[in-house]
Amino acid sequence: MHPEQILDYLLSQDQEQMQQLIKQAGQVRDAQRGRQIYLRGLIEISNQCSYDCLYCGIRNSHHHLTRYRLDRDTIIQLALFIWQQGYHSICLQSGQIDDPDWLAELVDIVAQIKIQTRQLDPEGRGLGITLSLGELSPAQYQEFFDAGAHRYLLRIESSNPDLFASIHPPHQSYDQRIECLYQLKSIGYQVGTGIMIGLPGQNAHHLLQDLDFFKQLDVDMLGMGPYIPHPDAPLYRSHKPVYLDPYLSTLKMLALCRITMPDINMVASTALQSMHPQGLQRGLEAGANVVMPVLTPDDVREQYNLYTGKKNSSGEKLLAAIRALGYEPGLYTWGDAPHYHKRLQHR
Ligand code: SF4
Numbered sequence: 001m002h003p004e005q006i007l008d009y010l011l012s013q014d015q016e017q018m019q020q021l022i023k024q025a026g027q028v029r030d031a032q033r034g035r036q037i038y039l040r041g042l043i044e045i046s047n048q049c050s051y052d053c054l055y056c057g058i059r060n061s062h063h064h065l066t067r068y069r070l071d072r073d074t075i076i077q078l079a080l081f082i083w084q085q086g087y088h089s090i091c092l093q094s095g096q097i098d099d100p101d102w103l104a105e106l107v108d109i110v111a112q113i114k115i116q117t118r119q120l121d122p123e124g125r126g127l128g129i130t131l132s133l134g135e136l137s138p139a140q141y142q143e144f145f146d147a148g149a150h151r152y153l154l155r156i157e158s159s160n161p162d163l164f165a166s167i168h169p170p171h172q173s174y175d176q177r178i179e180c181l182y183q184l185k186s187i188g189y190q191v192g193t194g195i196m197i198g199l200p201g202q203n204a205h206h207l208l209q210d211l212d213f214f215k216q217l218d219v220d221m222l223g224m225g226p227y228i229p230h231p232d233a234p235l236y237r238s239h240k241p242v243y244l245d246p247y248l249s250t251l252k253m254l255a256l257c258r259i260t261m262p263d264i265n266m267v268a269s270t271a272l273q274s275m276h277p278q279g280l281q282r283g284l285e286a287g288a289n290v291v292m293p294v295l296t297p298d299d300v301r302e303q304y305n306l307y308t309g310k311k312n313s314s315g316e317k318l319l320a321a322i323r324a325l326g327y328e329p330g331l332y333t334w335g336d337a338p339h340y341h342k343r344l345q346h347r
Pocket residue numbers: 049050051052053056057058059060094095096134
């Protein structure tokens with residue numbers, strides 16, 4: 001698809017054109033990836049964060065929050081529980097970690113999860129482990145990889161340096177984020193990134209630039225979601241105009257990314273599901289093929305409050321919803337993106 005055509009879709013208000021776009025994306029997903037929707041059991045291991053993103057409900061400056069950190073046994077037991085549920089992939093997520101001792105313990109936890117779940121797996125693969133722990137050093141990324149993690153999510157939020165700067169404090173660097181993404185790739189991770197859509201000051205040209213960025217980075221996975229303001233976060237009080245409808249523009253981006261990058265994995269994000277009652281359905285129709293059931297323990301779940309109204313879709317209800325929409329939950333499989341394996345062949 002030519003850039004002009006992509007821009008035309010992003011700018012269009014024509015409902016029929018949008019329906020056609022989503023239909024085409026769904027057909028591409030069905031042809032390339034089938035109707036299986038892969039599951040990543042999400043464990044939000046800590047809401048501690050040393051960063052201060054201007055949009056985020058758990059940023060470091062929010063001193064009124066109760067901070068938590070799950071202990072080693074809880075994380076390992078949850079991972080085993082997730083395995084028993086038939087979800088063969090987990091995602092461990094936290095805020096930005098600046099405690100080397102905690103990171104070292106996490107490396108060991110990842111290794112333990114792999115060892116214990118490999119013993120339960122006749123094929124000896126164990127749980128697929130995705131990490132989303134922010135910007136770490138190359139050595140730390142390598143340690144996690146050696147311990148058995150094989151996917152990493154690090155969202156760029158916006159690939160436009162000026163827009164990135166407008167939603168982050170000055171000490172959080174765009175260049176550092178980019179460098180981390182390339183380091184993850186060179187280590188051998190399946191790499192995912194993503195953006196927020198509907199940010200103050202963001203327009204269709206920014207989204208076109210993001211799509212180009214995803215292709216240049218040659219991503220394996222994408223996690224894109226609408227920007228949902230948090231009233232305690234500074235970006236809530238931005239006076240910049242909002243040009244994009246966060247929900248509709250997210251659906252368009254999902255569809256455009258599926259059509260132009262057919263073999264990657266794309267998540268129907270929790271934010272998309274939180275923003276609209278039909279968010280899951282529409283996200284899958286637009287070409288998403290991954291969902292992330294939240295398996296964080298109930299007693300701390302509310303404290304991982306990235307944005308207002310966060311929906312915690314989990315368990316049987318989510319599987320039933322996927323089936324009711326005519327898809328099959330991808331149980332007992334990692335559900336890797338074929339793009340990753342193709343990428344390795346061309347190394
Ligand atoms: S978005 Fe992530 S890194 Fe940024 S403040 Fe929130 S938890 Fe921390």
